[in-house]
Amino acid sequence: MTIDLRHYQMKHQVTYFECDETGQLKLSMAFALAVLVSEKHDEAVRQQSGEELETDQSWVVTNYQAKFASQQPRNEEQILLETEYTAANRFFARRRYWIKGLDGRVYAMIDALFVMISLTRRKMVPISAANFRAYQLTPTTKMAKLQQPLAFTAHQQKTANEYQVRYFDLDSNRHVNNARYFDWLLDPLGADFLLHHQVLTVAIRYRREVRYPNTITSEWAPGPATGEQLTTVHQIKVGETVNVNASLTWQAKR
Numbered sequence: 001m002t003i004d005l006r007h008y009q010m011k012h013q014v015t016y017f018e019c020d021e022t023g024q025l026k027l028s029m030a031f032a033l034a035v036l037v038s039e040k041h042d043e044a045v046r047q048q049s050g051e052e053l054e055t056d057q058s059w060v061v062t063n064y065q066a067k068f069a070s071q072q073p074r075n076e077e078q079i080l081l082e083t084e085y086t087a088a089n090r091f092f093a094r095r096r097y098w099i100k101g102l103d104g105r106v107y108a109m110i111d112a113l114f115v116m117i118s119l120t121r122r123k124m125v126p127i128s129a130a131n132f133r134a135y136q137l138t139p140t141t142k143m144a145k146l147q148q149p150l151a152f153t154a155h156q157q158k159t160a161n162e163y164q165v166r167y168f169d170l171d172s173n174r175h176v177n178n179a180r181y182f183d184w185l186l187d188p189l190g191a192d193f194l195l196h197h198q199v200l201t202v203a204i205r206y207r208r209e210v211r212y213p214n215t216i217t218s219e220w221a222p223g224p225a226t227g228e229q230l231t232t233v234h235q236i237k238v239g240e241t242v243n244v245n246a247s248l249t250w251q252a253k254r
Contacts, residue, residue, distance in 0.1 A: 008041035028182035
């Protein structure tokens with residue numbers, strides 16, 4: 001019997017600490033759950049594929065683009081987390097995630113671009129033939145690009161907050177989990193904005209790793225507005241080096 005290792009699905013019950021004060025799933029937690037289902041998928045592939053995969057190598061995300069429904073999962077709700085690899089070439093792989101209700105409604109669809117790194121050398125390495133076989137991927141020469149975040153315009157007035165990278169911001173891979181960046185990106189918007197607005201789309205690019213114990217600067221500015229939707233443009237810097245770019249579209253909560 002052939003097992004489809006390209007696709008993986010798991011159930012999850014939303015917990016109170018994954019929610020904001022309105023009782024809905026936080027944006028950072030949505031991306032943390034994407035990381036969780038990735039890890040479970042990778043475990044299943046290692047156990048079931050029969051391939052000898054390098055233990056020194058790990059997938060690292062470089063970009064996300066995502067769409068979110070106007071209502072998100074609530075505290076204690078049972079949801080489905082799904083993921084699959086959709087395309088890959090020698091250096092890049094695309095993975096798609098879904099957060100769904102048990103009734104089939106789609107709360108979020110997230111596309112991610114990954115590279116493979118050596119954990120000891122902390123450098124990008126080619127995706128091995130064993131990984132292509134394990135995830136049942138066919139190498140492609142053409143891969144659709146993800147949406148890139150908007151950039152700040154010249155002389156745009158920015159609002160900035162500083163944050164210290166703490167020991168407890170690190171995960172077991174000894175780096176800041178990608179979901180953690182969303183708290184830094186969104187916190188400068190302020191509680192009143194976050195309480196009354198729902199995110200609809202996200203585009204984010206991770207340029208350089210933030211390390212412990214860096215002090216980071218999180219900057220944002222208003223972007224273009226269309227009808228009932230508005231945009232915010234963000235970046236995270238260490239000194240004058242830009243580590244992360246992001247842009248998000250929002251609508252007022254109803």
